[in-house]
Amino acid sequence: MSKTTQSIKVTIVGGGIGGLILAIMLEAARINYIVLERSASLRTIGSTIALNACSLRLLEQLGLWPEIQKIAKPIGAFHLQHDDLSHIGSIDFTFGEKHYGYYGYVMARPDLFELLKSRIPTKKVLLHKAVVDVIENDCGVTCRCADGTEYRSDILVGADGAYSKVRERMYHHLRLQNRLPSEDDQPLKLTHLCVLGVSSALDPKVFPAVMDKFSKFELMLFRERRCSIWLSPVQGNKISWCYGGEVDQSPESPRNKGVNRRWGKVPAKTRWLLEDISELPTAYGCKVGDIINTTPKDRVSSVALEEKYFETWHTKRVVLLGDACHKVLPFAGQGAVQAMLDSLCLANLLHDLKGNTTADFEQAFQSYHQQRSRSARKAVIGSRLFGQFVVSKGYLAKWARKIALNLMPHWLTRTVTDWVMRDRPQLSFLPIIEDRGLVKAWCQRR
Numbered sequence: 049m050s051k052t053t054q055s056i057k058v059t060i061v062g063g064g065i066g067g068l069i070l071a072i073m074l075e076a077a078r079i080n081y082i083v084l085e086r087s088a089s090l091r092t093i094g095s096t097i098a099l100n101a102c103s104l105r106l107l108e109q110l111g112l113w114p115e116i117q118k119i120a121k122p123i124g125a126f127h128l129q130h131d132d133l134s135h136i137g138s139i140d141f142t143f144g145e146k147h148y149g150y151y152g153y154v155m156a157r158p159d160l161f162e163l164l165k166s167r168i169p170t171k172k173v174l175l176h177k178a179v180v181d182v183i184e185n186d187c188g189v190t191c192r193c194a195d196g197t198e199y200r201s202d203i204l205v206g207a208d209g210a211y212s213k214v215r216e217r218m219y220h221h222l223r224l225q226n227r228l229p230s231e232d233d234q235p236l237k238l239t240h241l242c243v244l245g246v247s248s249a250l251d252p253k254v255f256p257a258v259m260d261k262f263s264k265f266e267l268m269l270f271r272e273r274r275c276s277i278w279l280s281p282v283q284g285n286k287i288s289w290c291y292g293g294e295v296d297q298s299p300e301s302p303r304n305k306g307v308n309r310r311w312g313k314v315p316a317k318t319r320w321l322l323e324d325i326s327e328l329p330t331a332y333g334c335k336v337g338d339i340i341n342t343t344p345k346d347r348v349s350s351v352a353l354e355e356k357y358f359e360t361w362h363t364k365r366v367v368l369l370g371d372a373c374h375k376v377l378p379f380a381g382q383g384a385v386q387a388m389l390d391s392l393c394l395a396n397l398l399h400d401l402k403g404n405t406t407a408d409f410e411q412a413f414q415s416y417h418q419q420r421s422r423s424a425r426k427a428v429i430g431s432r433l434f435g436q437f438v439v440s441k442g443y444l445a446k447w448a449r450k451i452a453l454n455l456m457p458h459w460l461t462r463t464v465t466d467w468v469m470r471d472r473p474q475l476s477f478l479p480i481i482e483d484r485g486l487v488k489a490w491c492q493r494r
């Protein structure tokens with residue numbers, strides 16, 4: 049470890065998945081840091097998270113692999129059907145372990161959160177610290193919290209999510225200097241609203257699917273509405289569920305009539321929305337209501353799904369990561385993975401810093417943006433396209449699904465997947481985990 053690395057101090061704003069994973073990496077790199085989190089505790093909403101080989105090789109390097117295997121289930125397949133259970137098509141995912149060294153894994157989000165939390169000393173996470181302003185100069189960066197406290201460090205990382213305050217303050221200063229690209233001044237695009245949760249432990253005699261080694265994602269697409277239901281078994285004999293609908297982007301369109309009215313006030317209408325789908329049959333042989341009605345009421349969340357790729361990721365001493373600079377739709381399970389890959393890239397660059405001047409930090413951030421922006425942009429676009437492919441209505445969408453899920457040769461599907469999954473980088477300052485996949489990871493840029 050260089051003297052520079054020993055002496056720098058980092059403030060991470062936000063104790064979400066991105067902020068916590070960066071904290072674990074800085075802990076491993078022995079870089080001084082604190083996490084400022086606005087909530088009263090480190091917690092997350094109760095749905096699921098799917099992680100793929102791109103992030104699992106990294107989690108193994110951080111020593112988290114044995115615990116991940118305990119809390120997660122390997123993903124076996126993705127079945128797409130109509131709301132009357134008529135089959136549309138399937139994608140098999142069981143080749144993941146052979147090709148990339150890991151299956152995809154799905155886990156309850158709170159379980160992953162608890163695991164990440166357990167690896168960070170409690171004293172390094174300060175709660176009730178809502179950052180309201182960030183001021184940087186050549187000597188360092190100071191952030192001010194809503195309670196009047198101030199924290200000074202060499203650099204500040206904004207890992208504070210889609211509605212990042214750090215980004216807002218950064219962009220405010222850049223706008224005053226006429227240095228903010230016009231695209232970054234546009235708001236996030238709200239595309240979907242959904243209600244989600246994880247059931248209580250279910251009786252395996254009634255729900256045998258919860259005992260399968262593999263979790264099979266069951267997606268039900270409504271014929272008459274622009275809505276879908278997603279179900280996937282997770283550890284602990286539970287089933288995670290999500291009921292979502294597209295938000296009307298052009299309210300005048302007769303095709304969209306009723307969608308916004310239906311989803312416009314999700315929090316207030318959660319109960320009514322769920323009652324609406326409870327009698328529908330599922331591929332598990334039970335009704336949707338048999339699963340969702342076992343979810344404790346305080347664990348049912350309504351979530352707005354937005355997307356946006358931001359062009360500007362840093363100034364001289366302030367840098368963004370995760371949803372703060374690229375908000376990805378969740379359809380392709382990419383948001384948290386991308387936040388982890390951002391953190392990895394930043395941690396490597398901070399570990400290898402040659403000096404601690406403003407120019408050194410700015411150069412590291414430029415390199416970070418250069419290394420990460422392409423992959424993050426691809427994740428935003430890829431997730432949008434995958435979402436459109438899966439849930440869109442109309443003849444074109446119907447035929448695209450028919451061809452891709454039933455007629456496309458396996459080698460073609462795998463070529464596309466290989467291209468994404470070859471991004472399995474490692475931290476430069478920890479022992480490298482052997483690449484067990486047949487499809488080898490890209491050579492890592494430094």
Ligand SMILES: Cc1cc2nc3c(=O)[nH]c(=O)nc-3n(C[C@H](O)[C@H](O)[C@H](O)COP(=O)(O)OP(=O)(O)OC[C@H]3O[C@@H](n4cnc5c(N)ncnc54)[C@H](O)[C@@H]3O)c2cc1C
Nearest residue numbers: 062064065066086098179208209370371378381383384385
């Ligand atoms: C329904 C759904 C399903 C998803 N499924 C998947 C999946 O299967 N796989 C996947 O990879 N991704 C998935 N994602 C995306 C993934 O959850 C996010 O991309 C990821 O959590 C982003 O992490 P983050 O740390 O950047 O932001 P966040 O998780 O939003 O964390 C931000 C943190 O910052 C805190 N904060 C905010 N403002 C301030 C402030 N001013 N001061 C201090 N703290 C602040 C917040 O309280 C929060 O703790 C899903 C998302 C949704 C909505």
